[in-house]
Amino acid sequence: MDLSELRQSYTKGRFSESDLLASPFAQFEKWFREAESAQLEEPNAMCLATATAGGQPSTRIVLLKGFSEKGLVFYTNYESRKAGELEANPKAGANFLWLPLQRQINVVGSVERISQEESLEYFLSRPLGSRLGAWTSPQSQVIESRKVLEDRLEAMERRFGEDEVPLPDNWGGYRLVPEVFEFWQGRPNRLHDRFRFEQDAAGAWKPVRLAP
Numbered sequence: 001m002d003l004s005e006l007r008q009s010y011t012k013g014r015f016s017e018s019d020l021l022a023s024p025f026a027q028f029e030k031w032f033r034e035a036e037s038a039q040l041e042e043p044n045a046m047c048l049a050t051a052t053a054g055g056q057p058s059t060r061i062v063l064l065k066g067f068s069e070k071g072l073v074f075y076t077n078y079e080s081r082k083a084g085e086l087e088a089n090p091k092a093g094a095n096f097l098w099l100p101l102q103r104q105i106n107v108v109g110s111v112e113r114i115s116q117e118e119s120l121e122y123f124l125s126r127p128l129g130s131r132l133g134a135w136t137s138p139q140s141q142v143i144e145s146r147k148v149l150e151d152r153l154e155a156m157e158r159r160f161g162e163d164e165v166p167l168p169d170n171w172g173g174y175r176l177v178p179e180v181f182e183f184w185q186g187r188p189n190r191l192h193d194r195f196r197f198e199q200d201a202a203g204a205w206k207p208v209r210l211a212p
Contacts, residue, residue, distance in 0.1 A: 010186025012102045015193035017209070024181035024197035024205050025069045028105060031183070032067070035098045048074065049093040050085040058085065064094075065122060071177040072107060073114060075122060077139035078170045084140075086111050092176050102186030109179040119172035124164075131165040132156050182210070 021027040035043035044064040051057045058081060066073030072094060076083055086092065090112065096105045123131060136152045143149065156165075181197040192212035197205045 009188060010102045010190075010192065011188055013185050014187060015183065015185035015195070017207075020195060020207055022205075023069075024178070024183075024207075025067075027183060027197075028067070028107075028181065031098075031103060031105060032096075035096075035101060035103075038098075038100060040098055040100055043096075043098065045096075046072075046074075047095040047097070048082065049095070050082050051089050051091070052085050053088040058082070064096075065173070066175075071109065071175040073118075073173050073175050075119070075171070075173045077134070077137065077168075078172060079141075080139040082140075083174075086174060094176055104182075104184040106182040106184070107176060107178050107180070109177045111174050111176050114173040114175050116167070116172065120167045122173065123167045123171070128165065132160070134168055134171045135165065181205075187212075 021030060032043060042063065045061050046064055047059050048062045049057055049059045060082065062074045062076065062082075064072055065075055090110055091108075092111045093106065093108045095107075098104070123134070126134075132153060135156045136149060179198070183195050183197075185193040187193055190212060194210040194212055195207045196210055197207050200206050
């Protein structure tokens with residue numbers, strides 16, 4: 001399969017030193033709001049990269065569900081592959097790709113579990129089907145067929161009936177605490193604009209321009 005002729009010209013924007021906000025958190029929020037305003041489908045979808053203790057990487061798309069200067073929050077089954085890797089190696093990277101804007105953001109940092117209270121608050125805000133789904137799926141485990149899930153869902157519907165669906169013990173949130181931000185804006189001739197934010201010894205965030 002020859003893909004050598006698949007090309008896209010990046011001409012929709014520029015990103016210079018004068019455009020940079022002082023805080024990478026403010027810059028992230030600005031770009032995220034612009035992605036929302038552009039009515040992109042699921043602008044909070046991010047590619048989450050984790051690795052085993054031995055360094056074997058894996059990636060998947062998850063949804064960002066909270067953002068502040070504390071970090072980026074997402075939710076999962078604590079018995080999933082990603083959770084197992086995060087427990088063994090609590091470092092991760094997240095990439096947001098907004099192709100219509102020809103932009104990317106990369107965030108790298110350490111990962112911690114959020115409190116059960118925070119997880120419960122979010123869990124109870126989810127649609128009923130999503131709450132039942134969290135009880136139904138033995139995430140990342142091998143199953144024989146789709147029917148396994150369908151039968152388990154029916155069992156959960158019978159179990160909880162009209163009662164409130166509680167937070168499962170094996171489900172909750174993680175927070176990616178940023179150590180590095182990188183902002184990427186596509187430009188012509190593959191000479192893209194890239195800026196990386198890292199903290200100095202005093203804890204202040206400092207941007208540098210990177211060659212594309």
